[in-house]
Amino acid sequence: MKHPDDDNELFNRLEAEMAADSGAEVVDLDKARAARDTTTPAVVDPTELEGERPLVDLPTPVATGPGYLGRLAGAKRRDVIPIWLRSTSELRTAAGWVARHYAHTAGYHALRAPIYAARLALQSPTGAARFVGGTMRWVADREGEPVRAAAVRREDAAEYLRLSAQRDSRVKLRMMVAALAAFLGLITALAIYVLAPGWVQAVSVGTVVLALGAAGRKADAPVIHRAVELPKATKLTSDIVLRALGALGIPAINQAQGKGRDGFEFTAPITRDGPGWRAEGNLPFGVTVTDIIERRERLASGLRRPLGCVWPEAVPNEHTGRLVLWVGDQDMNQAKKPAWPLAKSGSVDLFKPVAYGTDQRGRWVEVTLMYIAGVIGAIPRMGKTFLLRLLLLIAALDPRAEVHTYDMKGTGDLDPVGNAVSHRHAAGDDDESIQYALADFRALREELRRRTKVIRSLPRDICPESKVTSQLADKRSLGLHPIVVGVDECQVLFEHPEHGKEFEEIATDLVKRGPATGIVLLLATQRPDAKSLPTGISANAGARWCLKVMGQTENDMVLGTSAYKRGVRATMFAWGDKGIHYFVGEGADARIVSSVYVDAPGAEAIGARARAAREKAGLLTGYAVGEEAEVVTGPAYDLLADILAVVPAAEAKVWSETVVARLAELRPDVYEGWEPDALAAALKPHGISTVQVGRRIDGKFTNKRGIHRAHIADTIAQRNGKRDAG
Numbered sequence: 001m002k003h004p005d006d007d008n009e010l011f012n013r014l015e016a017e018m019a020a021d022s023g024a025e026v027v028d029l030d031k032a033r034a035a036r037d038t039t040t041p042a043v044v045d046p047t048e049l050e051g052e053r054p055l056v057d058l059p060t061p062v063a064t065g066p067g068y069l070g071r072l073a074g075a076k077r078r079d080v081i082p083i084w085l086r087s088t089s090e091l092r093t094a095a096g097w098v099a100r101h102y103a104h105t106a107g108y109h110a111l112r113a114p115i116y117a118a119r120l121a122l123q124s125p126t127g128a129a130r131f132v133g134g135t136m137r138w139v140a141d142r143e144g145e146p147v148r149a150a151a152v153r154r155e156d157a158a159e160y161l162r163l164s165a166q167r168d169s170r171v172k173l174r175m176m177v178a179a180l181a182a183f184l185g186l187i188t189a190l191a192i193y194v195l196a197p198g199w200v201q202a203v204s205v206g207t208v209v210l211a212l213g214a215a216g217r218k219a220d221a222p223v224i225h226r227a228v229e230l231p232k233a234t235k236l237t238s239d240i241v242l243r244a245l246g247a248l249g250i251p252a253i254n255q256a257q258g259k260g261r262d263g264f265e266f267t268a269p270i271t272r273d274g275p276g277w278r279a280e281g282n283l284p285f286g287v288t289v290t291d292i293i294e295r296r297e298r299l300a301s302g303l304r305r306p307l308g309c310v311w312p313e314a315v316p317n318e319h320t321g322r323l324v325l326w327v328g329d330q331d332m333n334q335a336k337k338p339a340w341p342l343a344k345s346g347s348v349d350l351f352k353p354v355a356y357g358t359d360q361r362g363r364w365v366e367v368t369l370m371y372i373a374g375v376i377g378a379i380p381r382m383g384k385t386f387l388l389r390l391l392l393l394i395a396a397l398d399p400r401a402e403v404h405t406y407d408m409k410g411t412g413d414l415d416p417v418g419n420a421v422s423h424r425h426a427a428g429d430d431d432e433s434i435q436y437a438l439a440d441f442r443a444l445r446e447e448l449r450r451r452t453k454v455i456r457s458l459p460r461d462i463c464p465e466s467k468v469t470s471q472l473a474d475k476r477s478l479g480l481h482p483i484v485v486g487v488d489e490c491q492v493l494f495e496h497p498e499h500g501k502e503f504e505e506i507a508t509d510l511v512k513r514g515p516a517t518g519i520v521l522l523l524a525t526q527r528p529d530a531k532s533l534p535t536g537i538s539a540n541a542g543a544r545w546c547l548k549v550m551g552q553t554e555n556d557m558v559l560g561t562s563a564y565k566r567g568v569r570a571t572m573f574a575w576g577d578k579g580i581h582y583f584v585g586e587g588a589d590a591r592i593v594s595s596v597y598v599d600a601p602g603a604e605a606i607g608a609r610a611r612a613a614r615e616k617a618g619l620l621t622g623y624a625v626g627e628e629a630e631v632v633t634g635p636a637y638d639l640l641a642d643i644l645a646v647v648p649a650a651e652a653k654v655w656s657e658t659v660v661a662r663l664a665e666l667r668p669d670v671y672e673g674w675e676p677d678a679l680a681a682a683l684k685p686h687g688i689s690t691v692q693v694g695r696r697i698d699g700k701f702t703n704k705r706g707i708h709r710a711h712i713a714d715t716i717a718q719r720n721g722k723r724d725a726g
Contacts, residue, residue: 092341096339097338117206117210119213119217120209120210120214120217121209121210121213122213123212123213123214123216123217124209124210124212124213124216125212125216126216127211127212127213127214127215128212128216130215130216131212131215135178138174139171139174139175139178140171141170141174144163144166144167144170147163148160148163148164148167151163192204234304234305235277236270236277236279236303236327237270238266238270238279241264241270241279241303241325242263242264243302244301244302245263245264245292245299245302246263247299247301247302248291248295248298248302249298250287250291252283252284252285253283255284263284264282264283264284264323265281265282266279266280266281267280267282267322268280268281273326274360274361275328275329275361276309276326276327276328276329276360277326277327278324278326279325279327280315280322280323280324280325282321282322282323283321283323284321287321288321288567289312289313289314289320289321289322289323289567290314290320290564290566290567290569292312292323293312293567293569293572294569294572296310296312296572299312303327305327305328306331307331308328308331308333308334308577309328309331310325310328311325311326311327311328311332311360312324312325312326313325313326313567314567314568316589320566320567326360328360328361332360332577332580332592332594333576333577333578333579333580337362337594338358338364340355340596340598342354342355342393342606343596343598343602345609346397347399347613348394348395348397348398349398349470350368350369350370350394350395350398350401350482350484350520351368351370351469351470351473351482352368352470353366353367353368353586354366354367354369354394355596356390356391356394356595356596357579357583357593357595357596358593358594358596359591360592365593366586367391367394367543367583367585367586368586369394369395369482369484369520370468370518370520371467371515371516371542372515372543372585373514373520373521373522373523373537373541374520374521374522374523374541374542374543374545374585375522375523375524375525375528375533375537375538375541375543375544375545375558376522376523376524376525376545376546376547376558377524377526377533377544377545377546377547377549377554377557377558378526378528378546378547378548378549378570378581379547379548379550381578382547382573382578382579383547383578383579383580383581383595384488384525384526384547385409385413385414385488386579386595386597387524387547387581388414388486388488388522389413389414389416389417389598389603390595390596390598391522392414392417392484392486392522393416393598393603393606393607393610395482395484395520396417396420396421396606396607396610397606397609397613398482399610399613399616399619400482401482401483401484402481402482402483402484402621402622403417403421403423404422404423404424404425404440404444404483404484404485404486405417405418405422405426405485406425406426406437406485406486406488407427407488408433408487408488408489408490408492408493409427409489410427410428410429411427412427413488414427414486414488415427416600416603416604416606416607417486417603417607418623418624419607419624420604420607420610420611420624421607421610421611421624422622422623422624423621423622423623423624424440424622424623425624429489429492434499437487437493438502438503441502441503442506444485444506444510444519445506445509445510447483448513448519449673450479451468451479451480451517452513452673453673454479454480455467455468455480458478466516467515467516467518468480468517468518473518480517480518481518482520483518483519484520484522485510485519485520485521485522486522486524487521487522487523488524489524489525489526490507490523490525490532490533491527491532493507494531494532494533494534495532501685501686504534504536505682505684507523507534507537508534508536508540508681508684508685509678511536511537511540511541512536512540512681515542523541528549528554528557528558529553529554529557530557533557533558534685536681536684538557538558542585543583543585544558544559544560544582544583544584545558545581545582545583546558546559546570546581546582546584547573547577547579547580547581548570548571548573548574548575548577549570549571550571552564552571555568555569555571558570559582559584559590560584563584568582568584568590570582579594579595580592580593581593581595611624639682639686640686640712640715640716640719641716642663642667643659643663643709643712644712644713644716646659646663646666647662647707647709647712649709652708652709652710653691653707653708653709654693654707654709655676655693655695655704655705655706656679656680656690656704656705656706656707657676658706659679659706659707660674660675660676660678660679663679676690676705679707680705683707686715687715688711688712688715690706691705691706691707692704692706693705
């Protein structure tokens with residue numbers, strides 16, 4: 001659109017207002033202007049304008065709606081008090097940014113002040129000459145000389161005499177002013193020289209020299225340089241968006257553009273959205289957002305922006321052709337992030353959301369670690385372990401939380417948490433570490449069962465929703481404090497040749513039933529496939545963090561089935577996008593998040609702070625205080641062998657409720673409290689499913705879930721055969 005000073009600008013706005021009030025679309029302004037110039041206004045049919053570009057590059061918002069009251073009713077009111085002012089942490093962060101900015105600017109210029117002074121001193125002779133020459137020209141009224149010369153050329157004697165008389169009076173007055181100024185200046189200089197101390201004389205002379213130097217500098221030679229270089233980003237316009245989409249090589253878009261249409265229907269004006277631009281619209285029929293995401297690199301090339309600045313996204317609850325394109329001013333991985341509120345101080349209530357990263361727009365993204373089980377997946381060297389450590393540090397800052405950490409990679413990345421606060425901690429994949437972890441997992445399963453009984457026994461007014469709350473966690477006598485278990489490279493446990501099935505069985509139970517009892521399991525793996533991340537676990541984990549992965553299978557294993565088809569593709573992250581991931585959780589759709597980076601020294605400092613809080617509360621236990629855990633050198637039980645022991649060969653089919661009752665008699669310390677569903681879950685990792693078993697009791701035929709003894713015997717035989725072959 002033209003500049004607001006253009007005579008036609010008012011007409012443009014009136015036409016837009018008329019279109020909005022009538023509920024019609026914005027029509028072509030050239031046709032409307034032609035209609036204005038006729039005696040009978042012509043009505044322009046919007047359908048005749050199919051394919052023409054709507055007005056999206058607007059300098060000011062255009063009113064829309066059925067009328068004035070309708071527009072007011074649908075208006076989005078801005079917050080009276082901005083969010084950053086209502087939040088103490090946001091206000092503290094903003095104030096810190098401002099203070100650091102001006103402190104940096106002051107320090108930058110203070111260090112270079114001698115250079116600035118020397119530069120101005122060298123320019124002061126030129127400035128003095130300019131000052132004297134300018135003063136003399138002012139006194140002599142040189143600005144009126146062209147007018148007097150013009151009167152001479154016209155031979156207008158009367159005009160020349162009038163101008164000459166005017167010049168004489170001006171010169172007399174200005175000479176008096178100049179003489180008075182020189183006299184006062186001389187008196188002031190003598191007074192300073194005679195009466196003022198030395199530092200005043202130095203300041204006075206320095207000020208005069210610097211002022212003359214400033215007057216003598218060249219216009220294109222600044223004395224002071226910028227202390228901060230602001231990033232320069234091109235404004236996003238419809239032409240740039242259409243050019244970039246046309247360069248993707250998508251036939252439907254190119255075909256539309258070849259017919260004179262844009263190939264992309266903007267549904268809203270392009271606007272600023274945080275530190276970037278937002279464009280939203282409909283792709284051509286048959287083109288989906290996933291087609292654009294797959295060509296993100298080519299899209300960035302078409303926009304002439306770094307890859308980390310370009311983020312195409314689908315719109316939740318809309319058709320698959322609705323695209324939101326956000327183009328940042330800076331690469332997401334290089335843009336300066338706000339200070340993490342928990343980096344230096346503060347504690348955590350795990351039952352409340354905690355900020356752990358920022359989105360593309362620099363806004364904090366929060367996570368609630370209670371009532372979830374989480375999966376983190378990525379290829380190596382993309383920040384998976386650092387993200388797990390960050391979540392464990394958050395858990396450590398809640399003094400009530402009992403933290404269990406297992407670094408199966410063995411590099412010590414989780415030591416800042418484990419050595420400081422962990423109740424159980426191990427690093428490495430040696431036999432001793434595996435046995436240590438197995439004993440802890442068995443203890444966690446027993447703790448899970450104990451907690452279910454405690455929760456079931458509590459009155460409804462104390463535990464109305466049958467799950468652990470922050471208030472219940474505060475009651476030490478109940479033993480319902482949060483338990484957070486973090487395992488890095490979890491595939492080491494699940495693929496263990498001897499204990500893998502048991503690890504999988506226990507972990508599946510913790511993922512399914514643990515969140516309600518206050519037990520949180522966080523698993524991280526660099527091989528997110530069905531073997532390293534069993535389906536029973538990945539299908540029931542409520543929180544997902546997926547950094548860069550290489551294929552659709554790995555993407556959907558972490559983010560959920562069909563995530564890849566919906567356009568949620570962690571395959572689009574570049575190799576330099578360390579720490580950037582898709583986050584699914586907190587009741588929201590998948591979001592792109594850049595997690596807070598905490599290096600090893602920072603993690604140790606946070607761990608020390610968490611340890612001090614635990615010591616003060618008397619809640620430091622286990623590994624952190626040097627307690628040795630009991631390590632079981634062999635399996636505590638063999639479920640399949642125990643079933644054969646309680647189900648004689650004469651009973652080919654047995655109900656599950658009968659089996660768990662007999663198991664409880666055989667090993668009360670292991671099977672007490674088992675339900676038929678628990679038996680089904682325990683048998684599933686062995687490839688055994690419960691089936692319908694019919695029995696006739698008192699003349700009535702009844703069907704219930706049960707087992708075939710032959711299935712149990714066959715599985716044991718296959719297992720023993722593999723061991724013998726090995």
